[in-house]
Amino acid sequence: RDPFDFMFYFEAHRDDCFQTLVSVLQEPSSKRSKPVSRVASLASLLPPVKSTPLKRIGLRLQVSPKPLPHWFKSQPSKRRxxxxxxxxxxxxxxxxxxxxxxxxxxxxxxxxxxxxxxxxxxxxxxxxxxxxxxxxxxxxxxxxxxxxxxxxxxxxxxxxxxxxxxxxxxxxxxxxxxxxxxxxxxxxxxxxxxxxxxxxxxxxxxxxxxxxxxRRVQDFLQRCLQSPxxxxxxxxxxxxxxxxxxxxxxxxxxxxxxxxxxxxxxxxxxxxxxxxxxxxxxxxxxxxxxxxxxxxxERLLYSEEGQRDQLIDRSKTLCCHGELKNNRSVKLHVFLFQNILVITRSVSLHNQPVSYQLCRQPIPLTRLDLEDLSDGEMRVGGSIRGAFSNTERSHEDHKSLKKKGSEHCLVGLDDPTPKVKVV
The missing domain is CATH 1.20.900.10 (Dbl homology (DH) domain)
Structure with missing residues (x-):
């Protein structure tokens, strides 16, 4: 039998004209692992590009409250x-x-x-x-x-x-x-x-x-996820x-x-x-x-014309980017392009992909200093909150990226899961 033969089951509801599909297919296997990249130098202060916040949108979604039909039973997945x-x-x-x-x-x-x-x-x-x-x-x-x-x-x-x-x-x-x-x-x-x-x-x-x-997309994908x-x-x-x-x-x-x-x-x-x-x-x-x-x-939004910088326009490489919090628990999204650092806030517009509103002037890398800080020094100046994970802090040396003449400070831990802080 063709391993891709499967039966479709439909359930129609007159009240909302909603159709759902459950595809039951005997297709075993295990998930193959993905390689994890590490970014060196300045890039090590932010998570790798692969760790995009786009995934976070899906993770926040709730399972549709719509109950499964009586004939549907979640079956254990089979491995190849x-x-x-x-x-x-x-x-x-x-x-x-x-x-x-x-x-x-x-x-x-x-x-x-x-x-x-x-x-x-x-x-x-x-x-x-x-x-x-x-x-x-x-x-x-x-x-x-x-x-x-x-x-x-x-x-x-x-x-x-x-x-x-x-x-x-x-x-x-x-x-x-x-x-x-x-x-x-x-x-x-x-x-x-x-x-x-x-x-x-x-x-x-x-x-x-x-x-x-x-809701229809969410329900369809959830039912597929529960199918073997x-x-x-x-x-x-x-x-x-x-x-x-x-x-x-x-x-x-x-x-x-x-x-x-x-x-x-x-x-x-x-x-x-x-x-x-x-x-x-x-x-x-x-x-x-x-x-x-x-x-x-193209997803960057400029509140002031003066925030535009040719270093952004000329960039062909995005070294890394990720979400972080400052000491007031305000979520920021930082982009490290090849020659400039851009600090933004994510903006979700109706039926549009996430955009990023610049919340301060972009910082050229020529105006940034990279220095080492000990664990004690990192805590000086106020509350520091985790940005990317709930893993325990490392007691290794930390790296701080400071803007010349500014109070901004990005701190990354030298552990397998890079963290970024803003003070």
Missing amino acids: DSKLWSETFDVRTGATQTLSPKEIKRQEAIFELAQGEQDLVEDLKLAKKAYHDPMLKLSIMTEQELNQIFGTLESLIPLHEDLLGRLRDARKPDGSTEHVGHILTAWLPCLSSYTSYCSNQVKAKALLDQKKQD FSRKLDLWNFLDIPRSRLVKYPLLLREILKHTAIDHPDRQHLDEAMLMVQSVVADINRQTGESECQYYK
Whole structure:
């Protein structure tokens, strides 16, 4: 049976003409982890760009009070079966020699690459068939809104089906794979298709969080989240899977290279593939960063014309940004562009993405000093409140970013979860 066959159940209410959908699909697995980036130098004073406050909007939403229908029962999610290559290797189908421990690890790394492609293809198809298509059919969102949120996701499916097919064709009857380097060097240029998808993500996330304010959207997504096929992942987790997979390719290739002997026939192609994937990922990261920077520049609101600064307009890189509180518990949102620091307050306009109102003059980095403060010194001058997490404070040295001739002071803790304070 096709693992993506599923049954739709509808419940219609005349009082509000509200339709809901529950998609019950047998689709097991576990959530794959995302890489966490760290930002050095001045950027370490603010959370990484990935930790955007856009997520906070969704986290504040309440579950729809609308009760589930009597026939619906939340079922435990099922995980994908995690296989090892050694479980698929069959010495009875043609294996002529005993494999060394190093070669076994190499085969495991190649198998992990192929298995990851299969999981990715299934997740992309699931996102389209269980989320995109039903929401379009039920008019929960317009086609234009869905195109903005899902971007070019559908076009990525045949791309990864192609790589998966090539890797399967390269497997011998016993389950081992001799060469993959030539396959990767021929396929990796296709990753350029990710540029448009990743560049659209910041706008897609903003629109999705905005649409979650709609009761029908909220109810649909909640019911999907409670269904087994979602594996307890929300829609954005599925939409972010391609990006997570993209940044994992260098790690996967590095693992294969690690267990490939220097004199192995596949070594040269693998070295070439490694250089290719690093270049492609770096280029996509650069263009995605520029797109994200441009998006936030367009969301800035200036209360005075004098607040506009050419350093903001010329910025192509947003090093990091995040929400913090001052000693009066006023929430601020700080943007660290490549040459200027911008302090704002977030503004939520009706049916519009979040905007950011400048609350003071932007501060060029040339007017900022970076200095170390001890734990005791950090508390001088008034109350300091946590900005980003509830984790315990570190007793390590702290860093303070002070504006020359101003009372502003940003303090970040040198712990795994950066914090920022304003005094």
